[in-house]
Amino acid sequence: MVTLRQLRYLDALARHRHFGRAAEDCAVTQPALSMQIQELEAALGLPLVERRRGGVKLTSEGREIVRRGSRVLCEMRDMVDFAHHHGKGLEGSVRIGVIPSIAPYLLPTILPSLDDQRPRIELHLRETQTDTLVEELVQGLLDVILLALPVEHRGIETLPLFEDRFLLAVPKSLGLASSKRASAEMVVAQELLLLEEGHCLRDQALEFCKLVRPDLLHSFGATSLTTLLQLVANGHGVTLLPEMCLTSEISDPRVTLLRFEEPEPSRMVGLAWRDSSPRADAFRILGQLIVEARELAALPKK
Amino acid sequence: MVTLRQLRYLDALARHRHFGRAAEDCAVTQPALSMQIQELEAALGLPLVERRRGGVKLTSEGREIVRRGSRVLCEMRDMVDFAHHHGKGLEGSVRIGVIPSIAPYLLPTILPSLDDQRPRIELHLRETQTDTLVEELVQGLLDVILLALPVEHRGIETLPLFEDRFLLAVPKSLGLASSKRASAEMVVAQELLLLEEGHCLRDQALEFCKLVRPDLLHSFGATSLTTLLQLVANGHGVTLLPEMCLTSEISDPRVTLLRFEEPEPSRMVGLAWRDSSPRADAFRILGQLIVEARELAALPKK
DNA sequence: TAAAAATACTCCATAGGTATTTTAT
DNA sequence: ATAAAATACCTATGGAGTATTTTTA
Numbered sequence: 094m095v096t097l098r099q100l101r102y103l104d105a106l107a108r109h110r111h112f113g114r115a116a117e118d119c120a121v122t123q124p125a126l127s128m129q130i131q132e133l134e135a136a137l138g139l140p141l142v143e144r145r146r147g148g149v150k151l152t153s154e155g156r157e158i159v160r161r162g163s164r165v166l167c168e169m170r171d172m173v174d175f176a177h178h179h180g181k182g183l184e185g186s187v188r189i190g191v192i193p194s195i196a197p198y199l200l201p202t203i204l205p206s207l208d209d210q211r212p213r214i215e216l217h218l219r220e221t222q223t224d225t226l227v228e229e230l231v232q233g234l235l236d237v238i239l240l241a242l243p244v245e246h247r248g249i250e251t252l253p254l255f256e257d258r259f260l261l262a263v264p265k266s267l268g269l270a271s272s273k274r275a276s277a278e279m280v281v282a283q284e285l286l287l288l289e290e291g292h293c294l295r296d297q298a299l300e301f302c303k304l305v306r307p308d309l310l311h312s313f314g315a316t317s318l319t320t321l322l323q324l325v326a327n328g329h330g331v332t333l334l335p336e337m338c339l340t341s342e343i344s345d346p347r348v349t350l351l352r353f354e355e356p357e358p359s360r361m362v363g364l365a366w367r368d369s370s371p372r373a374d375a376f377r378i379l380g381q382l383i384v385e386a387r388e389l390a391a392l393p394k395k
Numbered sequence: 396m397v398t399l400r401q402l403r404y405l406d407a408l409a410r411h412r413h414f415g416r417a418a419e420d421c422a423v424t425q426p427a428l429s430m431q432i433q434e435l436e437a438a439l440g441l442p443l444v445e446r447r448r449g450g451v452k453l454t455s456e457g458r459e460i461v462r463r464g465s466r467v468l469c470e471m472r473d474m475v476d477f478a479h480h481h482g483k484g485l486e487g488s489v490r491i492g493v494i495p496s497i498a499p500y501l502l503p504t505i506l507p508s509l510d511d512q513r514p515r516i517e518l519h520l521r522e523t524q525t526d527t528l529v530e531e532l533v534q535g536l537l538d539v540i541l542l543a544l545p546v547e548h549r550g551i552e553t554l555p556l557f558e559d560r561f562l563l564a565v566p567k568s569l570g571l572a573s574s575k576r577a578s579a580e581m582v583v584a585q586e587l588l589l590l591e592e593g594h595c596l597r598d599q600a601l602e603f604c605k606l607v608r609p610d611l612l613h614s615f616g617a618t619s620l621t622t623l624l625q626l627v628a629n630g631h632g633v634t635l636l637p638e639m640c641l642t643s644e645i646s647d648p649r650v651t652l653l654r655f656e657e658p659e660p661s662r663m664v665g666l667a668w669r670d671s672s673p674r675a676d677a678f679r680i681l682g683q684l685i686v687e688a689r690e691l692a693a694l695p696k697k
Numbered sequence: 698t699a700a701a702a703a704t705a706c707t708c709c710a711t712a713g714g715t716a717t718t719t720t721a722t
Numbered sequence: 723a724t725a726a727a728a729t730a731c732c733t734a735t736g737g738a739g740t741a742t743t744t745t746t747a
Contacts, residue, residue, distance in 0.1 A: 112702060137479070154478070172463040413726085430712080
């Protein structure tokens with residue numbers, strides 16, 4: 094008989110690759126964990142790990158069992174969470190992940206209104222790149238993530254919130270700066286500055302320009318849009334900038350921002366959660382709140 | 396702490412709506428099951444069932460927990476199955492479901508060749524309509540189903556196998572019978588005979604004719620294509636017939652079969668299984684075998 | 698030979714069984 | 723009044739701990 098306990102121990106063993114430390118992580122002794130792993134192997138009729146001095150190695154079947162076991166454990170967690178959070182809406186702790194090109198710009202506008210309207214919410218924020226966020230979401234380390242859609246991943250449900258246009262940032266020194274609208278060709282003709290690998294903005298910009306040979310680009314390995322904009326200001330090239338990122342601090346007299354010709358490139362910002370998530374309904378409301386907070390913040394500008 | 400045992404008992408209780416019989420189903424005594432349900436309710440902090448004389452009623456939260464619990468149990472089963480069937484390919488018992496408009500025509504051609512090539516396979520066949528098959532697949536009562544795509548359902552993976560054209564069966568007595576090709580308009584102009592509600596062929600035919608008011612149709616409630624064809628032979632109307640169903644027994648001198656004008660209507664026949672299914676790889680091979688068996692059977696005709 | 702996993706054995710928590718009581722119609 | 727679920731109490735299984743042995747790099 095396969096038990097949840099066995100799956101939990103196996104999961105720990107897969108993470109630590111060491112019986113003793115895995116046992117410690119599970120708050121049991123090493124023999125206890127050893128026995129459960131053995132029983133699991135007996136129940137499944139397969140060896141799951143190769144025991145070798147200097148670490149434990151999963152067999153290929155073992156990896157698959159770990160994968161499936163994680164899913165089972167994750168769904169169990171979601172079930173218990175569902176029960177505990179049931180009817181409480183957004184209340185309680187929400188572990189939210191946000192990509193770097195959204196977090197600093199959108200959060201200042203939505204957090205205050207969120208605190209106003211849902212005082213009992215308790216946000217745990219994490220900011221990293223899309224791949225990591227999705228991985229952590231799937232593993233149950235995060236409850237919901239805010240990022241650029243689409244997200245193609247099994248077991249992930251998404252909710253589009255709003256379009257965010259891309260603008261072209263060009264140095265005033267360049268002749269281009271006087272153009273009314275930017276075009277894809279203009280981008281290709283100049284030095285295109287991008288964030289380092291792994292940032293979705295980089296991929297979106299490349300896709301827009303239909304550049305199939307990104308290896309040809311001079312990558313400055315910039316890690317933030319502010320850095321990127323500094324490079325533009327100093328005449329090193331041009332870059333694509335999401336409209337959302339236009340806050341007062343970012344404006345620089347040496348940089349001109351051009352809208353693109355129709356159809357304007359844009360990214361769709363949205364929320365994503367596990368489709369087994371216990372609080373899918375609450376996250377839809379969260380989406381609603383984000384959209385409203387954004388619209389509210391935009392009004393005064395007009 | 397929520398345990399799998401509790402989920403199994405809850406599942407039985409949801410099915411039987413009776414503590415005593417659910418307990419019997421689980422091969423334990425009624426107090427044992429009662430206790431586990433109580434502990435589950437305590438762990439989740441929710442009442443799951445209303446105890447009332449003359450049966451047990453699930454609360455709305457209870458239903459959701461049952462749904463999630465079933466998923467957990469199903470994934471556990473799939474995990475154990477994966478381990479047991481691992482590396483054995485198609486060997487062992489496969490519970491396959493097939494829709495009525497495919498089963499009698501396709502199976503005679505594929506079963507023999509399947510037996511030849513995979514002697515150790517043990518097929519358990521079930522024949523019903525699409526909705527039931529999908530439901531049973533999701534619940535883990537079936538391993539794989541053979542039906543007309545698309546199937547839109549969460550957690551279901553599909554594999555298209557081949558196109559199956561629709562032909563128009565018209566009575567020889569009708570003027571139409573001399574036409575070279577049939578058209579959608581011809582169908583609408585005549586009395587269209589259909590299978591009773593629930594058969595996917597009915598829906599596909601209606602969709603093709605773009606009939607939005609199927610309530611206007613005279614439904615004869617035919618339950619088999621043979622019956623339908625008898626009606627056509629006797630001049631009661633016309634019907635759409637999948638090409639696959641053209642076996643010698645069905646041919647009738649009073650009926651003419653017309654191919655449609657381009658684009659010819661057709662259905663895509665394919666396999667579907669749970670995306671957590673342990674034997675997804677084996678089912679892809681099964682699909683391959685079906686396609687090959689069909690091509691083999693078609694050759695002699697030429 | 699030394700670290701790491703397996704084995705031996707003892708204990709206790711918990712699930713299950715039997716007998717009985719409570720509850721609701 | 724009676725069927726059905728809950729409670730009480732006892733038993734036994736299985737998971738965990740401690741101590742120890744075996745394995746292997």
